[in-house]
Amino acid sequence: MRDNHRFRMADGAELVGRQTESFEMRVSIPSDDNGFFGRQCPECSLIFRMDAQQYEALPDDLTLWCVYCGHYAEHSEFMTEQQRDRIMQAAGDFAMQMVSQELDKMFGGLARSSHSDCVSFSYESRPFYPRPLPGIDEERLVRVRTCGGCQNNYAVFGEHRYCPVCGQLPAASVAFDALQADTARLDVLEALPSDTKAVLREQGVFTRNWVDTVENVVGVVEALASSLFHAAVPNANSLLNGKGAIFQRLDPMADLIIDAGFSDVRTALGPQTWQHLLGTWAARHVFTHNDGIVDAKYLTRVPNSSARMGQRLVLTDADCRRALDDAKTLCEALVNALS
Template identity: 25%
Template sequence: MFEDLIKQLQGLNGRSISIPIQTDEKGYIDKQCPSPQCEFLFKVNEDDWSNLFRNEAVWCPMCRHEAPADQWFTIEQVEHSKSEAMVVVKGEINNALRSDAQKFNRSQSRNSFISMSMEVKGGTQRTYAMPAKAADVMQLEIRCDNCSARFAVVGSAYFCPACGANSVVRTYHDSLRKIRAKKDSEEVVQQALADAVGKDEAELTCRSLRETCLSDGVTAFQKYCEGLYEPFGKAPFNVFQRIDEGSELWRSALSKGYESWLTAQEVSSLKVLYQKRHILAHNDGIIDQRYVEKSGDSTYKAGQRLVVSKGDIEVLLSLLDKLGSGLGDACGRT
């Protein structure tokens, strides 16, 4: 009586249901880091996913978590797939029941004193899966310097998902971009905090943000120079946090020091900013005589508290961008 239903249920045993995934308008498919601590969302070019990526390993562009290629579906794709698979199964069972009902009804004799019929309600249901929709286009598109794989992110990316390589140049410029974003967002952040927790907390937070911009810039330049310097050997510890020593190291490697890309005044300004970062990191921003002597900054006296302005941050970004580009060109890493 229920031959079609039994056959359908037997066919479902061990069966897999394929759920299509749409690409966005630029041909990218959505991926998500499977690490619960990260879950970073990004996109990869569909052709490159087929031709350049390996099944054995894919890397997260944010945290470099490594996992096989079949573990990078997004949470939304997984939930959509579960829902669509259930729709397909229900539809096939419903249609098998309808087929059995029709066969049963045709088999009944019209001349019988007692007649029986079977009815399946709900109408014909679909037995195909709808594709998972693509998320909005991500504006920051990247091509890996090492393997040429194309991927896209929101914000920043540090590693290629296809080969795991870290681009020293891209990471450096991303770091400078993040510093600029912090500086440019200060008014918005301050107003939001003032409305939420009060003006005092808003002022303290924004002052701290400005001060961390100096530290972030110095650290970004240090890591950038360490990466560029690798072909020449291992750089001395933290040498690129010291302007004169870093310049001399590059002069030995490239026959060019920082003065090849910055004017004397710009080098002097960079030294002052580096000393400001040092006094913030090691003396909580309280000026000492050593700072006055080493920086040549006559605007402060020992015992004062350092003030970091948005102008300081803008100058630092401009000088680090100019110096970083010059070093990158000289090292063939543009």
């Protein structure tokens, strides 16, 4: 192309078209070692990553979803700051050459200096050499997720609810991902050096994390059960009328599902696992509503507990891992029952 010879472009930038005085420039966006590149939400400013090869195959008029907040907009709106800096530098170097060439046209045929009583100026034309474009050094992906609907791969760096291509994720995907995140948090704390663990343990970090895990488990199951029930039962709202937070209570939830014409999730889990879950739910209740102090209601729900009235319940890493495993089994049973 003739314009390619008129303008020097840095590696990664090229002119690909022109219409009268309008130029079209293409600037490459490097992928990481795994073939992923960044997208940044224009609303919440958080970054996620997408498979570059899959992205190229998507429609040109693609609308992207932020995996975190659900904001959706034309895909070019999701440019990261580093990508924008790279493009702006290429555009700036091109603009400098445009200005320089216009000045050459204006002053190229004149003497290099001119004097009068009022004006003195000089002009010297110099060759322009573009600067190397800045690279992209954004947060590296940790784990690749694959959307069960569109099969596109993406990576996130926090809790998320959306696929960047097709939007709202299925409730089951969100639930299992949340349980895995809690397991990862337990693993990270256990992998810390002994000296660091000792300091954190003394400050109550481990205890707080175990309590949070139990509370999260109940929240994950509640959200999944509610979503699945509403999707599967046409008259869900009328059946739930007056029943309060029924998905926070295991046996009433199981009975509700049976009354709606579905199978009993207790049978799928077995009595031992169900009893462990009842203990987890009871523990969550006393920590949420009674600062962990054992009361009569807890002892009624967990009759085999060795705790006494008025004592503060103590959780362990093993308790939390068992609760997470049991919750995963319950989530699978809920999906099977209500699908």
